[in-house]
Amino acid sequence: MAQTAQSLNHARPPEAGHSVKRHTGLMDWITTVDHKKIAILYLWAGGLFFGIGGLEAILIRIQLIKPMNTFLDAQTFNELITMHGTTMIFLGVMPVIFALMNAVIPLQIGARDVAFPFLNALGFWTFLFGGLLLNLSWIMGGAPDAGWTSYTPLSTSTYSATHGVDFYTIGLQIAGLGTLIGGINFLATIITMRAPGMSYMRMPMFAWTTFITSAIILFAFPAITVGLVLLTFDRILGANFFEVGAGGNPVLWQHIFWIFGHPEVYILILPAFGIISEVIPTFARKRLFGYSSMVFATILIAFLGFMVWAHHMFTTGLGPVANALFSVSTMLIAVPTGIKIFNWLFTMWGGQVRFTTPNLFAVGFIPTFTMGGVTGVMLASAPADFQFHDTYFVVAHFHYVIVGGLVLGLFAGLHYWWPKMFGRMLDEGLGKWTFWTFIIGFHMTFFVQHFLGLMGMQRRVFTYLPNQQFDLLNLISTIGAGLMGVGMLFFLTNIFLTSRKPADAADDPWEDGRTLEWTIPSPPPEYNFKQTPLVRGIDAFWKEKTAGHKGMTPSEPVGSIHMPSATILPFLMSVGIFIAGLGFMFSRDTFSSDALSFLFNNYIVTGLGLLITFGSMLMRSLFDDHGWHIEPEELEGR
Amino acid sequence: MTTAHAEAVKGTLPHEPEKATLEGRNKVLAFWLFLGGEAVLFGTLFATFLALRNQTNDGPSANELFHLPLVAAATFLLLVSSLTSVFAIQAMHRNRPALLRSWLLVTVVLGAAFLGLEIYEFSEYVRHEKFGMTTSAFSSAFYTLVGFHGAHVAFGILWISVLIGQLVRKGLTVVTAPKIYVSAMYWHFIDVVWVFIFTVVYLLGKVG
Numbered sequence: 097m098a099q100t101a102q103s104l105n106h107a108r109p110p111e112a113g114h115s116v117k118r119h120t121g122l123m124d125w126i127t128t129v130d131h132k133k134i135a136i137l138y139l140w141a142g143g144l145f146f147g148i149g150g151l152e153a154i155l156i157r158i159q160l161i162k163p164m165n166t167f168l169d170a171q172t173f174n175e176l177i178t179m180h181g182t183t184m185i186f187l188g189v190m191p192v193i194f195a196l197m198n199a200v201i202p203l204q205i206g207a208r209d210v211a212f213p214f215l216n217a218l219g220f221w222t223f224l225f226g227g228l229l230l231n232l233s234w235i236m237g238g239a240p241d242a243g244w245t246s247y248t249p250l251s252t253s254t255y256s257a258t259h260g261v262d263f264y265t266i267g268l269q270i271a272g273l274g275t276l277i278g279g280i281n282f283l284a285t286i287i288t289m290r291a292p293g294m295s296y297m298r299m300p301m302f303a304w305t306t307f308i309t310s311a312i313i314l315f316a317f318p319a320i321t322v323g324l325v326l327l328t329f330d331r332i333l334g335a336n337f338f339e340v341g342a343g344g345n346p347v348l349w350q351h352i353f354w355i356f357g358h359p360e361v362y363i364l365i366l367p368a369f370g371i372i373s374e375v376i377p378t379f380a381r382k383r384l385f386g387y388s389s390m391v392f393a394t395i396l397i398a399f400l401g402f403m404v405w406a407h408h409m410f411t412t413g414l415g416p417v418a419n420a421l422f423s424v425s426t427m428l429i430a431v432p433t434g435i436k437i438f439n440w441l442f443t444m445w446g447g448q449v450r451f452t453t454p455n456l457f458a459v460g461f462i463p464t465f466t467m468g469g470v471t472g473v474m475l476a477s478a479p480a481d482f483q484f485h486d487t488y489f490v491v492a493h494f495h496y497v498i499v500g501g502l503v504l505g506l507f508a509g510l511h512y513w514w515p516k517m518f519g520r521m522l523d524e525g526l527g528k529w530t531f532w533t534f535i536i537g538f539h540m541t542f543f544v545q546h547f548l549g550l551m552g553m554q555r556r557v558f559t560y561l562p563n564q565q566f567d568l569l570n571l572i573s574t575i576g577a578g579l580m581g582v583g584m585l586f587f588l589t590n591i592f593l594t595s596r597k598p599a600d601a602a603d604d605p606w607e608d609g610r611t612l613e614w615t616i617p618s619p620p621p622e623y624n625f626k627q628t629p630l631v632r633g634i635d636a637f638w639k640e641k642t643a644g645h646k647g648m649t650p651s652e653p654v655g656s657i658h659m660p661s662a663t664i665l666p667f668l669m670s671v672g673i674f675i676a677g678l679g680f681m682f683s684r685d686t687f688s689s690d691a692l693s694f695l696f697n698n699y700i701v702t703g704l705g706l707l708i709t710f711g712s713m714l715m716r717s718l719f720d721d722h723g724w725h726i727e728p729e730e731l732e733g734r
Numbered sequence: 735m736t737t738a739h740a741e742a743v744k745g746t747l748p749h750e751p752e753k754a755t756l757e758g759r760n761k762v763l764a765f766w767l768f769l770g771g772e773a774v775l776f777g778t779l780f781a782t783f784l785a786l787r788n789q790t791n792d793g794p795s796a797n798e799l800f801h802l803p804l805v806a807a808a809t810f811l812l813l814v815s816s817l818t819s820v821f822a823i824q825a826m827h828r829n830r831p832a833l834l835r836s837w838l839l840v841t842v843v844l845g846a847a848f849l850g851l852e853i854y855e856f857s858e859y860v861r862h863e864k865f866g867m868t869t870s871a872f873s874s875a876f877y878t879l880v881g882f883h884g885a886h887v888a889f890g891i892l893w894i895s896v897l898i899g900q901l902v903r904k905g906l907t908v909v910t911a912p913k914i915y916v917s918a919m920y921w922h923f924i925d926v927v928w929v930f931i932f933t934v935v936y937l938l939g940k941v942g
Binding site: 211276280281283287288314315317318319321323325326329333335336337339342343344345348352355714717720 | 778786790868871875877904
């Protein structure tokens with residue numbers, strides 16, 4: 097609060113720009129509101145959880161390497177599959193998506209920061225503490241074990257007596273809050289913070305997909321918020337939403353979960369579409385084919401994505417009319433998606449294609465994702481789905497979409513924007529090793545699972561009997577998973593070796609950059625643009641290049657730049673929610689120590705946590721943050 | 735921002751002070767977006783309630799439970815509080831901080847009266863009708879939907895109270911105006927949600 101109170105007292109420039117307190121080291125990271133630093137925080141935190149989820153996957157595959165394996169028991173296996181799915185989706189890939197959005201979106205639209213730097217930090221810290229809470233379950237009495245979908249009644253206290261599912265409901269609730277905050281922030285940023293001349297139809301495709309993804313987050317996440325509240329109330333307060341005996345309805349959970357859960361699939365894949373749409377034109381040296389159709393295909397996918405949720409529930413017994421309608425709406429999504437696939441192919445057609453690492457991942461993405469799309473249309477056929485449902489065919493399908501689609505897209509994006517984020521180019525040789533081991537390992541792991549599923553192997557079984565022709569395919573699948581792990585090790589080695597090199601990446605290190613982020617230094621200064629650029633067309637930088645200009649035309653004279661103050665409040669708010677969640681979870685437990693029982697059973701711990709959170713909110717409201725200024729003289733020579 | 739701030743200190747507030755700065759405009763826009771999310775949240779709660787409203791598990795049913803006169807009184811209080819919050823915003827646009835504070839105070843008092851009636855209603859159900867959170871699926875859905883709304887009202891009362899305090903200390907400026915404006919948006923939103931609760935929960939419960 098010190099610097100806020102300080103900025104209240106002074107009478108503005110020129111002292112204002114210099115009176116700001118600068119934090120260093122750990123405090124700098126905890127208090128930062130700079131979107132570029134928050135991007136790096138998202139990347140490391142997401143990377144950490146991705147690693148945990150990956151190790152869980154390896155353990156699952158080791159258990160399934162041969163029939164009747166005893167490497168893991170059934171309970172541990174259930175916990176591992178639940179945590180693998182939950183961690184990967186909510187804590188692994190979504191934060192890495194947010195990392196790239198934070199690193200790139202303000203730069204691509206020519207902004208100095210996001211609309212709400214404070215909320216940006218708050219979104220990160222709530223995600224991190226939600227994720228930590230969920231993973232604490234491993235050491236606090238057992239992880240959630242009801243699958244990542246946590247279907248009732250399996251997930252009610254009757255059938256899942258440990259605190260595992262409570263960690264799921266409350267951990268995801270807190271992490272989901274962070275995602276919702278991030279979504280609103282990016283919507284507002286893209287609506288109000290675009291540089292002069294950057295009309296909607298001149299925005300880079302990644303900015304477009306971020307915009308649409310944020311809109312899906314806004315309208316999908318509140319549904320899971322409610323679902324998680326209902327399940328929490330059932331488990332902790334004894335409510336009856338899903339208790340059949342007291343009039344509840346377990347199918348209600350499936351509806352609420354998938355009304356959120358299906359749009360979530362598009363929250364994951366649309367950013368990857370955006371990344372691919374940036375990488376492919378750059379390395380084909382051609383404008384993206386069918387830009388307008390790409391934009392409208394994105395909007396259409398988001399729109400249709402909200403009306404297909406019951407295709408996850410064909411076998412629940414909704415009846416032939418509902419199943420037919422949801423079949424048709426699901427198949428419709430293949431149309432805009434197909435438009436995108438052909439647009440990427442036509443972008444490369446006749447281009448001067450360079451197969452750099454990012455482009456390898458992008459080009460690998462196209463056929464791999466298409467395979468996932470094709471099995472999606474197969475699954476959309478309700479009669480056939482009665483055969484596919486809950487088999488390895490489904491497992492193969494969604495891994496093709498999420499790993500073969502999103503994760504390849506994220507690899508493309510990370511290799512592409514790494515020099516912009518860190519000022520260092522990742523090694524191309526190691527990058528190519530990463531690509532080949534990862535993609536070969538991926539197809540080995542999951543291609544065979546299509547056939548395992550068609551042959552009748554159920555998903556989520558912890559072992560299987562020999563001589564059902566499952567043995568060889570499972571062995572191949574496990575070897576493939578190991579190869580994917582090797583690919584990850586190549587990537588980590590690459591990051592480590594790159595971090596020891598000097599930060600000397602050029603402004604436009606790929607030399608064919610088309611968008612605004614390549615017009616400023618790598619990594620960018622904290623204010624991003626010394627002068628806000630004037631955008632004169634789609635692919636703003638490329639347009640200037642073809643006109644023979646070296647850089648952008650500025651839209652304003654060099655002037656004083658207003659910056660938001662660093663603050664610890666977002667961190668404190670998240671700590672408070674974390675404590676409150678933990679307290680609420682154990683509010684009905686009896687502890688060996690009377691003092692502990694008193695603190696938890698009377699909601700004192702919960703109250704304390706909420707006090708920290710609401711107290712921090714109050715501080716934020718009472719003490720205005722006027723920020724600070726960077727003066728023109730400080731910008732000279734930069 | 736600084737020039738607008740200086741103007742506000744001198745007493746010449748811009749015409750729509752809540753939209754005078756980029757921060758203010760961002761705040762109003764983001765709050766509209768947030769309310770979109772809130773609409774989905776309450777929509778899901780309404781859907782849950784509609785799915786479970788007849789699952790009384792041999793406990794009290796809606797028809798036996800509800801007394802419309804009490805609910806009508808609560809509805810009247812909340813609707814009037816929405817009107818007074820409109821008066822508050824009008825006072826803000828005419829740059830009359832004292833009048834603004836008074837109307838906000840009336841809004842808070844009406845909101846608190848509404849909340850008092852709701853707490854009385856809940857406690858009557860629990861004590862005299864044996865109708866608690868665990869009674870039936872209907873009771874769980876009822877308390878969760880109406881309780882979520884009540885918690886929103888409680889938060890709104892605290893929020894607007896804090897803003898009244900800030901008006902006293904900081905005055906009406908381009909920094910405080912957007913806060914008051916979005917709190918009014920919030921208040922109208924929970925009022926609209928209540929109109930749906932009155933219809934779907936209480937009226938439908940009595941006649942449906």
